[in-house]
Amino acid sequence: MPSASATPASAATPAVEVRGVVKRYGAVEALRGIDLTVNTGEMFALLGPNGAGKTTLFSILATLRAPTEGGARVLGHDVVAERDAVRRAMGIVFQEPAIEQRLSGRDNLLLMGLLYGLPTAAARRRADEILGQLGLAEAADRPAKTLSGGQRRKLELARALVTDPKILFLDEATLGLDVDARRGFWGHVRGLAAAGCTVFFTTHYMEEAEVADRIALIDQGRIVALDTPRALKARLGGGVIRLKTDDDTRARAWLVEKNFTPEAEAGAELMLLHADPAAVLPELLRHLPVKVLRAEVKEPSLEDVFLKLTGRKLAGDEAPAALGAGGAPGGGRGKGGRP
Ligand SMILES: Nc1ncnc2c1ncn2[C@@H]1O[C@H](COP(=O)(O)OP(=O)(O)OP(=O)(O)O)[C@@H](O)[C@H]1O
Ligand SMILES: [Mg+2]
Known part of the structure; x- marks a missing residue:
């Protein structure tokens, strides 16, 4: 300096x-x-x-x-x-x-x-x-x-x-x-x-x-x-497909076999990045060897960007207490921020 x-x-x-x-x-x-x-x-x-x-x-x-x-x-x-x-x-x-x-x-x-x-x-x-x-x-x-x-x-x-x-x-x-x-x-x-x-x-x-x-x-x-x-989200290119099936383990194995690359830690569902998600989703729904309970195509979010870059989720699964009405400020998270 x-x-x-x-x-x-x-x-x-x-x-x-x-x-x-x-x-x-x-x-x-x-x-x-x-x-x-x-x-x-x-x-x-x-x-x-x-x-x-x-x-x-x-x-x-x-x-x-x-x-x-x-x-x-x-x-x-x-x-x-x-x-x-x-x-x-x-x-x-x-x-x-x-x-x-x-x-x-x-x-x-x-x-x-x-x-x-x-x-x-x-x-x-x-x-x-x-x-x-x-x-x-x-x-x-x-x-x-x-x-x-x-x-x-x-x-x-x-x-x-x-x-x-x-x-x-x-x-x-x-x-x-x-x-x-x-x-x-x-x-x-x-x-x-x-x-x-x-x-x-x-x-x-x-x-x-x-x-x-x-x-x-x-x-x-x-x-x-x-x-x-905008630029952060554009880094992912294309969009995101999220899937919930009755057997995600089997679905994941099938996706990998077909050269799709599901993200490692997307929580209780499968997440795929794809250049043209709307085009590929019908094909997935037709051929996946499991029952699809929910399917969603969406624009990438910052959460998706973070997941892609670090392999981890942005908000821990324990976090949402802070969002609920009347949630206790602080949410029990350890703070070290005061002088
Ligand atoms: N006073 C301190 N003594 C020892 N370790 C500390 C102290 N303050 C913070 N840390 C550690 O440093 C790391 C970063 O903490 P920090 O409080 O900066 O994170 P944060 O991003 O603000 O997290 P949060 O979202 O929970 O507020 C953590 O591992 C934390 O445990
Ligand atoms: Mg903090």
């Missing part, structure tokens, strides 16, 4: 630059050499399964942990040597609640503004402005603990916006929310990105990652692919 100067970020400076970052926790190598660049104003997703290293990279960029090797710059500032400059420019939303549950929405934001040195009147103005922008006016005078899960998550976002950050870091910011609440949350974040704020977020939900301009797929501490959602 170039020397840690206090050069201000210009339009030409990438919002995030990560070079050769390795992070070890004792014997655990959580990051194994990460390189990536995020452009100013870009919405960038880090997508990967539990334990891939997402929170670790997020924490390094947000100056909460230091890399073991390599370095990173945020808005031109070194995350270790110029930690305070990075902190002044960033907003951060953790998976775990950071808002004070007993305080009202407005007081939470006011407190944040005062902590960052805004004069009281300005902090109050800013608080009401943001509550309005995020559709949280009714949360202004209510204790945070009385808000819905979705409102509370938006209040976390509001808190991160008080200081008008140039870059937002979000770590699994919508875990535990239902689909509608997530959509509302990401709608606001997209608006911020459109207004020029760079957004770096982690998720292990592919449908969340799809809102990003570019996605880095991370697995076991390495970036396995980095591109736009």
Whole structure:
């Protein structure tokens, strides 16, 4: 990395630059050499399964942990040597609640503004402005603990916006929310990105990652692919056939014999990539020596891309608790993301 100067970020400076970052926790190598660049104003997703290293990279960029090797710059500032400059420019939303549950929405934001040195009147103005922008006016005078899960998550976002950050870091910011609440949350974040704020977020939900301009797929501490959602899916070429039969083992053996290559670990069904799935499916249905219970042809998803690249599924089979209405935030997943 170039020397840690206090050069201000210009339009030409990438919002995030990560070079050769390795992070070890004792014997655990959580990051194994990460390189990536995020452009100013870009919405960038880090997508990967539990334990891939997402929170670790997020924490390094947000100056909460230091890399073991390599370095990173945020808005031109070194995350270790110029930690305070990075902190002044960033907003951060953790998976775990950071808002004070007993305080009202407005007081939470006011407190944040005062902590960052805004004069009281300005902090109050800013608080009401943001509550309005995020559709949280009714949360202004209510204790945070009385808000819905979705409102509370938006209040976390509001808190991160008080200081008008140039870059937002979000770590699994919508875990535990239902689909509608997530959509509302990401709608606001997209608006911020459109207004020029760079957004770096982690998720292990592919449908969340799809809102990003570019996605880095991370697995076991390495970036396995980095591109736009469309280009990532185009890598598979063609489409996907999914089959459920009354004897998948026999079906798989038959497919292999006929020179189809079913993916190894597609869960409780068979998955085939094919250049022209709609053309080949009728042939399969006619000739497979087993009873086909369900057959589906679809566009490749990011899940399929991940499976193809790593041989593993993106979302562990234990994960869906987080999607269910009222699912406990955190879902019992071990977190190591707090400073
Ligand atoms: N403080 C720590 N001490 C030891 N090991 C850690 C620590 N924090 C994380 N790890 C390990 O580093 C690896 C990456 O963890 P990390 O929290 O970055 O993953 P993640 O992608 O955020 O996972 P999740 O989706 O579950 O949040 C895991 O093997 C984890 O057990
Ligand atoms: Mg994590």
